[in-house]
Amino acid sequence: MSEHEKKDEFFKPVGELVEETAGSKVPNNIQQDPNNPNVLYYSEPKDGETPVTTIDSLCMQCHNPHGKTNLLMTTIPHFKKIIIMSFECDKCGFKNNEIQTGNDLQVKGVLFNMDINKLLNNGDNYTKDLADFMNRQIVKSDYGVVSFQFIPLDQDKNEIVQFEIPKGKAQLSTVEGLMMDTILDLQALQHLRKYQNVEAYEKINELIHCAYSLISKNNNGKLEEIVDGQEQKIHESIEFDSEKVKKYSESINEIKVTIRDPSGNSFLEFKPFEEGSLISYNKKEFFRDDEDNFHIGLITKDQLEEKKVLNQVVDKYLPKIDEKSKDAASDKLVDEFVNDIETFVDSCPSCLDKHCITNMKPLNIPHFKQVLIMSTKCDKCGYKSNEVKTGGGISQYGKKTILTITEETIEEDLKRDLLKSETCKLFIPQIHLDIQEGTLGGRFTTLEGILKQVYDELYERIFQESYDSMEQETRDNWLSFFGNLSNVMSGKLPVGQDKIEVILIDPLANSYLQNIYAPDEDPNIVYKSFKRTKSENEDLGILELLRQEGLSEGEDEEVEVN
Known part of the structure; x- marks a missing residue:
């Protein structure tokens, strides 16, 4: 052995x-x-x-x-x-x-984002979705940082309340459990802050009331904490102002939870998408930078300082190229190696070996744009990865692609080429499939191929490992989801459905679904353009560019463009 x-x-x-x-x-x-x-x-x-x-x-x-x-x-x-x-x-x-x-460090870090909105609408799904959100399991490793944001409906009258749980002690809890722990931890020293630092006392007091109002809202006003086997109500040990609790309960419209872990060993529970749900969830993986490698102990402080100095020297002596020359040089470079595979050597993101080989090949997709296919392999540790990046500038509008699949067309539709960029969301509402941006990274495959990757990821990495500990209702939902997904992959529509819709939403318009009737229009595909929201522009990192150019920072909500 x-x-x-x-x-x-x-x-x-x-x-x-x-x-x-x-x-x-x-x-x-x-x-x-x-x-x-x-x-x-x-x-x-x-x-x-x-x-x-x-x-x-x-x-x-x-x-x-x-x-x-x-x-x-x-x-x-x-x-x-x-x-x-x-x-x-x-x-x-x-x-x-x-x-x-007891895990090894993962090759990539992870970033989880989950939020629930429209808390003030009090619709049919409100109670169920809030309970689902609060009960999601969280695993925070020693290197994980968990952030909470409580966003009011009217941000002009009420401020956003937020707090962060820094790296350090590892925890296994739920969203509600972490909020409850935060209340108890912050309250422990409030009696000292009240006299030593009044400003900090007031801000923390507001945070405690805000978090308490939402936990209490999820428990119908009854909140209990188990301490040494005895029930002890938090509101008996903390003097809550009922007016403040009511204010936050009636003003907070959205809760956001973010977990960033450069070690890749933190986790936020995922559940199958349900139509009409108020919860959105996504997971992204990222390569660690030098600061991340230092914080998790892969490089020393001296090595970090050396890298910073080296980067400053390189930036200082790099030749300055104006935009026109830069574009011309890029076009010339593409023309020179469009039919070749370029190879370059860089550090391995897993073991940091300096002889990791990356192959890059440009590919022109008819009726779309040019993309770069990259493949990385490290001979020392065996690390492998494949990525697809789209070329060209930033699109003015986002793009929504809707493919309608019927029983007569499903076999041909599964063979369509599909390019899913890192910023693309993919939905199939009829089988409750919801792939958020960042999930699976950039992929160039077929529709059947992307569905198989989704099946393998969810079944092997989530469902199989947690099957025994699942509640019966959650287990039944998963089994129903996998059954419908298997039917679609095998060329069958879900029971009771005469059609399904595959929806791609990409705010950068960098995703592609093959038109099998090209150059004619595809009767089964509908394209819609939309103006990005300010929040999307900020997440994409282009908000500052828009400000510098004096352009619109974005809409409050996505607006379709005719």
Whole structure:
């Protein structure tokens, strides 16, 4: 058995560990190396022994050397391997618990965004969607940063309330759980801030009332926190101003949650898209920059400073090229290698080896534009990736493409070429498929190919790993979703449907769905152009460019262009 396989034996699912623990005795599975007392090693528990390990630890409150730390190595869906630690001191009563990831660093960092809006509309889905939003599972690793934004309907009268949970302690909780923890943590020192820093006290007091109003709204005004097995109401330990709670409850219209983790080991639970849902969700992966590599320990502070100095020197001595010369040079360059594959060497994003090879090939798509297909491979660590980037300038308008598929056309439609850019959203409402921008990255494949990638990603990485821990309703929704998706991939329409619609929405108009009737119009495809919103321009990083050019910063809502 390989070393990797042996290590996996230590991280068993929680269900198996519970069964092993029941009625078993407690061993000490962490032993000293007889040749070196400073080295500890882990031994797998014997038959009849619990996998929980207890070791003596120094209490950081009273410095008692005989505090007890319990360790449990296990696996949790989506978070893979974790080490659960619990400390208790019999002398002073101090208690603490935390988790640490047992995973390797991922090749890319992750960025999760989830928001729920129209909270003040009180529609049919309001209660269900708010509960769903608040109960989404969150895994925050040591390097993850979680941000919350509470956005009022009228931002002229009310300010946006926001807070951030910095990197540090790893946590396994829910959206509501993190908000509740924040209230308790901030309230702990409010009695000191009230006299030492009045301004900070007032701002934190507003934040506590805002978060409390939304948690209370989700619990019909009843909020309870479990402390040492006893129910303790938060509003009994904190003096809440009912007028402030009411103000935020009646003004907050949107909640946004963002998780950014350069290690790639954080997670925000995903559930199948439901038509009419107030919740939007997306996940993006990104390559770490030098600052990220420093913060997760891949490079030292000296190496970071060296890279900064080198970048400054390179920027200083690069030749300045005006826009016209730059465009002419780019056109000439494209003409020179349009039929060739360009190869260049750069650092591997996974192991940072400086001999990672990237191949790049330009490709002209008829009736669309030129794209760049890039393939990266590292011979040292085996890292591989493929990406597609569209060329050309920024489109004035966004583009919405709607393909109507019927039973007669589905086989041919599945063979259509599809270019999905990183900024494109893909929907099939009839089977509740919702792919947000950033998901899957840039892809150039067929419609059938993109559906297969979605199936593999969701089934293998989410559904299979969390099947046993799912609620029955959630499990049934997933099974229904996969059944409908499988039918479409095999050339069948979902039961009870006479047609389905594939909708591509790209604010940069960089996505493409093949017109099989070209150069004539495709009778099954409808194209719509729309003006981007200010929020979309900001997310795309072009808001400042529009300001410099004196152009419109965007609309409040997407507006179709005739």
